[in-house]
Amino acid sequence: MIDNTVPHSARVWNYLLGGKDHYQADRRAADAYKETFPQITDIARTDRAFLGRAVHYLAAEAGIRQFLDIGTGLPTMNNTHEVAQRAAPSARIVYVDNDPMVLTHARALLTSTPEGTCDYIHADLRNPEAIVEGAADSLDFTRPVALTLLGILHFLRDYDEARRAVRHLLQAVPPGSYVALTHATLDPSLGGTEVAAQNRRAQDEYNASAAVPLTPRTREEIAGFFEGLEVIEPGVVTMSRWRPEAGAEGVPPAVFGYCGVGRTG
Numbered sequence: 001m002i003d004n005t006v007p008h009s010a011r012v013w014n015y016l017l018g019g020k021d022h023y024q025a026d027r028r029a030a031d032a033y034k035e036t037f038p039q040i041t042d043i044a045r046t047d048r049a050f051l052g053r054a055v056h057y058l059a060a061e062a063g064i065r066q067f068l069d070i071g072t073g074l075p076t077m078n079n080t081h082e083v084a085q086r087a088a089p090s091a092r093i094v095y096v097d098n099d100p101m102v103l104t105h106a107r108a109l110l111t112s113t114p115e116g117t118c119d120y121i122h123a124d125l126r127n128p129e130a131i132v133e134g135a136a137d138s139l140d141f142t143r144p145v146a147l148t149l150l151g152i153l154h155f156l157r158d159y160d161e162a163r164r165a166v167r168h169l170l171q172a173v174p175p176g177s178y179v180a181l182t183h184a185t186l187d188p189s190l191g192g193t194e195v196a197a198q199n200r201r202a203q204d205e206y207n208a209s210a211a212v213p214l215t216p217r218t219r220e221e222i223a224g225f226f227e228g229l230e231v232i233e234p235g236v237v238t239m240s241r242w243r244p245e246a247g248a249e250g251v252p253p254a255v256f257g258y259c260g261v262g263r264t265g
Contacts, residue, residue, distance in 0.1 A: 004023040004024075004025060005023075005025050006025055006209065006210070006211045007025045007026045007028070007029035007030075007206070007209060007210050007211065008026060008099065008101075008210075008211050008212075009151075009155065009210065009211070009212060009214070010073045010074050010097070010099055010101070010102050011023060011026040011074065011101070012026045012029055012030045012033075012206075013044055013073055013074070013151070014026075014073070014074040014076060015027055015030045016030055016034075016040060016041050016044035016045075017044050017045065017048060017076045017077075018076075019074060019076050021074045021101070021105060025209075029206055029209060029210065032202075032205060032206070033202045033203075033205070033206050036198055036201050036202035036205060037195075037198045037199045037201070037202035039191070039195070039199070039255060039256065040199075040202065042253075042255055043184075043239075043255045043256060043257050046239045046240045046255045046257065047150060047151055047182050047239055047257060047259075048076065048077075048078065049239075049240075050150070050182055050239045050240075050242055050259050051078065051080065051083070051148070051150055051180075051182075052078045052083050053242065053243050053244075053245070054148070054180040054242070054259075054261055055067070055080050055083040055084050055146075055148070055180070056083055056084075056086075056087055057232075057243065057261070058084070058146045058178055058180065058261070059083070059084040059085075059087035059088045059091055060087040060088070062146075062178060062263075064084075064091075064144055064145070064146045064177075064178060065088055065090060065091050065092065065143075065144075066091070066092050066093075066139045066140065066143060066144065066145045066146065067080055067081070067084055067091065067092070067093045067094070067145070067146045067148060068093075068094050068096065068131070068135050068139060068145055068146070068147050068148070068169075069093060069094065069095045069096065069148045070096040070097075070125055070131060070147065070148065070149050070152060070169075071096070071097060071125065071149060071150065071151065071152030071155075072095040072096060072097040072102055072106060072120075073097070073102060073150075073151070074101070074102055074105055075105055075106060075110055079110055080093055080095070080148060081093040081095075081110060081112060081116070081118050084116075085112065085113045085115075085116050088116075089113045089114075089115040089116055090113075090115040090116050091116045092116055092117045092118075092138060092139060093112070093116070093117070093118050093119070094118075094119045094120070094121060094134075094135040094138050094139055095110065095118065095119070095120045095121070096120075096121050096123050096125075096131055096134075096135070097120075097122070097123075098122065098123065098124040098125075100122070103120050103122055106120045107120055117138055119135075119137065119138040121134035121135060125149075125152060125153075125155075125156065125165050126156065126161065126165065128165045128168040128169050128172075129168065131169065132168075132169065132172040141172055141173060141174070142174060143174065144173065144174060144175075144176040144177045144178070145173045145174075145177045145178075146177065146178045146179070146180065147169055147170070147173070147177070147178065147179040147180070148179075148180050148181070149166070149179065149180070149181040149182075150180070150181065150182045151182050151183075151184070151257075153165075153166070153181060153183050153225065154183050154184040154214050154215050154216060154217065155212045155213075155214060155215070156215070157213065157215045159217065159221060162225070163224060163225065166179065166181075166225050170229075170264060173264065174264070175264050175265055176263070176264065177263070177264045178232075178261060178262065178263050178264070179225075179226070179229070179261070179262050179264075180259070180260070180261045181222075181225060181259065181260065182239055182257055182258070182259040183216075183217060183222045183225075183257065183258050183259070184203075184214055184215075184216040184217070184256065184257055185216050185217060185218065185219065185222065185256055185257060185258050186199055186200055186203075186216045186256065187218060187219055187256070187258075190238050190254040190255065190256050191254060191255075191256060195256075196256070199216075199256050203216065216256075219236060219258055222236060222258045222260070223236045223260070225260075225262075226260055226262040228265075229262030229263060229264060229265070230262060230263040230264075230265060231260055231261070231262050231263075232260070232261040232262065232263060235260060236258055236259070236260040237258065237259065237260070238254040238255055238256075238257065238258060238259075239255055239257045239258070239259045240252035240253060240254060240255050241254065242259050242260070242261075
């Protein structure tokens with residue numbers, strides 16, 4: 001059953017991205033966040049832009065043809081399968097989320113090319129075994145898989161639990177697989193101490209009423225998710241600075257979120 005009286009991260013994010021799938025509680029929470037910390041809208045858009053660049057890299061340059069997108073969120077623009085299948089029409093994508101509203105919209109709106117496939121499973125990152133088991137109906141785990149974990153690991157409050165979930169998923173995929181992730185942070189080097197404090201206040205206010213609270217982490221903690229992997233250049237960086245579009249003028253402004261792409265050996 002969907003509780004539309006409590007703000008949910010997927011619907012709040014959809015509202016920040018200009019989508020239409022949200023309720024009053026979500027809009028109220030997002031607007032309150034923006035009032036305290038206006039940069040949150042830029043973070044949402046930058047996170048989505050990273051998804052497009054990272055998935056294009058994985059499909060067009062790294063040659064990946066299988067994607068396991070965990071924490072799908074509500075469909076907006078440039079969804080994982082759209083980006084991947086533009087580069088490789090035969091790409092296979094499995095979307096994973098634990099929100100019934102997300103999965104209902106995904107089944108209705110996320111349709112594959114004839115050459116590829118899209119599947120959707122209801123599972124929680126806290127149970128990575130169930131994710132692997134469900135995805136195995138559509139993906140071949142003897143061949144490389146790209147795991148995308150965008151804006152989801154910070155909803156696991158316990159760092160060790162989050163690390164274990166990522167390790168379990170990586171153990172299920174063969175050498176030559178990849179993981180791409182984004183994660184919230186309060187690192188003052190990305191925007192100054194005062195702005196970081198504004199972000200902290202906004203997060204605390206959001207967490208007070210959210211269905212699932214958000215736990216920001218340091219760059220060092222986020223880099224820990226890539227332990228044992230080959231980290232693709234430019235490394236673990238603010239989301240706006242991971243391979244920005246060619247022709248962009250100057251250095252893109254930093255946002256309060258880190259990202260990276262790593263490859264299994």
